[in-house]
Amino acid sequence: MFGEVFKKLRKSKHITLEAISKDVISTSQLSRWENGLSDISLNKLIILLNRINVSPQEFIAMTIPENNETNNFLKNLSLLYSEKDSISIYRIFLKNIAAYHHTNNVDYLFHASAAANVLFDIKNKNYLTPQDQQDLKLFLTQNNHWNLSTIQAFGNSGFILPNNTVFQLINSLIEDIVYLENINFEFYLEAWNTIINNSLILVKTDFKKSKLLLARIKELSYTEPYLSITVKVNFLELLIHYREDGNSEPIKRFLESAKVLGIPNLYNDLLSGWALLKLNS
DSSP states (O other): OHHHHHHHHHHHTTOOHHHHHTTTSOHHHHHHHHTTSOOOOHHHHHHHHHHTTOOHHHHHHHHSOTTOHHHHHHHHHHHHHHTTOHHHHHHHHHHHHHHHHHHOOHHHHHHHHHHHHHHHHHHSOOOSOHHHHHHHHHHHHSSSSOOHHHHHHHHTOTTTSOHHHHHHHHHHHHHTHHHHHHHOHHHHHHHHHHHHHHHHHHHHHOHHHHHHHHHHHHHSOOOTTOHHHHHHHHHHHHHHHHHHHOOOHHHHHHHHHHHHTTOHHHHHHHHHHHHHHHTTO
């Protein structure tokens, strides 16, 4: 699917195989990838995306089928959250948690957890019971490796799981990051967003653990061309310094610089992280 989407983008910009592949990959290998006959490395893909002026986030969004149930659910939840419609979100939570208790279908638990996570951010109340939290942790850790479903579920439950559990799961995801990079571009990017976003939550809720995670994250070798990873890691470090010395000026300057990058989703993520830390701090 990735190759097919890339091929359409390349042709829409009237760029030949020869021009876009120069000094990166052979034209034959690129052609095979575009036609679903082979794969290419993450580093090469990011360089190719830069040549057609498409960010990795935009590219991932283009590859997600419109009928993807989980992504449609999360989009709807995000819209309700932007409207602070806690009543509708609570109804979604009740519907899905009841369905989970009735069927034991983990998808319902994942959806209920995402709704509960948003409700916690709005109302500062955790609607997920300790037993359901334990079930969620069990489902997230029962496989040898993380997959897109479990990464998304964890990425949408950082507020409602105990700090120790969040810390353990982030470490587990970090341990799997090289595996994810090798098997799937989308999994890898989603994993990084989840690692950093949930670490941002811990900056507020368990400062010592967030410092331990930052040290481990900085030891990792991540794909440098992927700008948002670098930006978010640096921002995480600034938030930790802010918790230590109370000086917000470096963060304000960083946000102004990030705004200039012209990546609205990234800038909004940073603003949300800053707002979270300032709230009741």
